[in-house]
Amino acid sequence: MHAIWCIAHKELKDGLRNRWIIAITLVFALLSIGISWFGAAASGVVGFTSIPNTIISLASLAVFLIPLIALLLSYDAIVGEDEDGTLLLLLTYPLTKAQLLLGKLLGHGLIMGISTALGFGSSAVIIALFASGVDLSALSIAFTRFILSATLLGVIFVAAAYFISALVSEKSKAAGLALIFWFLFVLVFDLALLGLLVATDGQFNPELFPYLLLLNPTDVFRLINLVGFEGSGSGLLVMASEVEFGFLTLFGVLLGWLLLPLGAAYWAFSRRKI
């Protein structure tokens, strides 16, 4: 545990030093305040509209940004240390590969968690302070759920970045693969599902369809933030509204989604030639 915390602490300090934490927090804060206040501007309304509208808009933003930021933050976690020669050194210390991986995950997870909480939390605070007639308990439940699931989504992509980082021998390759990974999960997957629907004239097994969404953590994240808001999904998610996944079930699926890339990362790291 000591070793895990040492490594997590260093990652966290690095995050502060190279301004990652402050940069991510600012991006999240500005975008989320903007969306909560001007999200309905197209329909001629300026100001806070409703909790479901705000959360759903925020979720569609976060689903693009968070995976990208998480991958950028951690794609060099292993290959970078290897290039600097510190990986070889660290492994001669009283430290196992699993501890090194978990320490990094904890550190990067904290960076994602802190920035998400501060960034998106700030818009919750602004809504609570300046919008009129807001149900404060509903607001805090919705935002807590949003921040928790967004952090978890970030950590999943951090773990995926470790897998990529442990596989390749050069930092630039890791960066390229991370970008492809992001593209596949954030854009291509949903488009492929839509394509499947259109090609089969919507006749594709409708009972199976919602479960296909569970195969992508970004869709699970969106589903989590839909639960409880009636009929307010858009696009693909409408299909899922027929099956009511429980909140805990969806969180369980996300946790499972964390173990998969983390296990793959450990496997690739153990096989890596030092």
Added chain:
Amino acid sequence: MSVVELNQVKKHFDGVAAIKELSLTIEKGEVLGLFGHNGAGKTTTMKLILGLLTPTEGSVSVFGHSPASPQFSDYRYHLGFLPENVSFYQQLTGKEVLAYFAKLKKVNKKRVVQLFDEVGLSHAINRKVKTYSKGMKQRLGLAQALLTEPKLLLLDEPTVGLDPIATQDFYTMVDQLKKSGCSVVLCSHVLPGVEKHIDRAAILGSGQLQALGTLAELREQAELPTVIHAYGEINSDILRSELEGLAIHISSNNASVMKIKTSHNHKTQVLRQVMKHPGISDIDLQTPSLEKIYRYYVEASATKNSNTPPHMTNSMVKTKEGAQ
């Protein structure tokens, strides 16, 4: 119990043998020099001892345990390692880097500052590592290896980038560590200066031990001549007849210098004979340097039959040399 024990170790990478067969022990308080050309298997041997690699065949034991096993983690506190190439964390200061490694080894911060003093880096303690020269990084690496006052220290090319004074300081430090019971494995290309500080030398070539022993033993085994230069007014004919059977070769370029090549065993006898000549004004004695010994074994390994069993290597080489 030996601190390090390699028993008939073989290591293959994708079917290619990096270590063909290697048996080696290192005792408490012993300084072992590990020499060999690039690709001879030095680094692989180090990694095997560090538990970063597992042997394909044979066994490695450090402090009586397998270094690659997860249980070995606790013994790593007593292990110091200086890698050949390490650039550390560029954006951190020297102090921050060392403090991080100290924390991982549960060493307190006072020791960090003290170590900067010991390796002569106090002036750069708060500078970022990216501004460090090669020699400064080397000192930082050394400080890192000495964090816990280790029982086993593995040094890969420790003096690369160090100036002569720093090199001398470094060897003084090795001598002190040895006195306190620390075993040291010293891997180096820079041969001059190492001789006095190592107990035994192991010369690796093409994945096998070409030679192992104290320098005196290796000198004897290699039968490299000791060269004596005698200066002064000497009757060379008389000397030649006196040294019949003792000297391997006698030559003189001019009247006042005689160059006598002799074997290690006959060295003192030759000296005694030479000293009897009243005209001698000066004598200069050159025992074969580590560099010569190294060259001898490395060249021997390059010409020897590849399927020679390792334990026969030395004698085989000798007979071949003798036949030529």
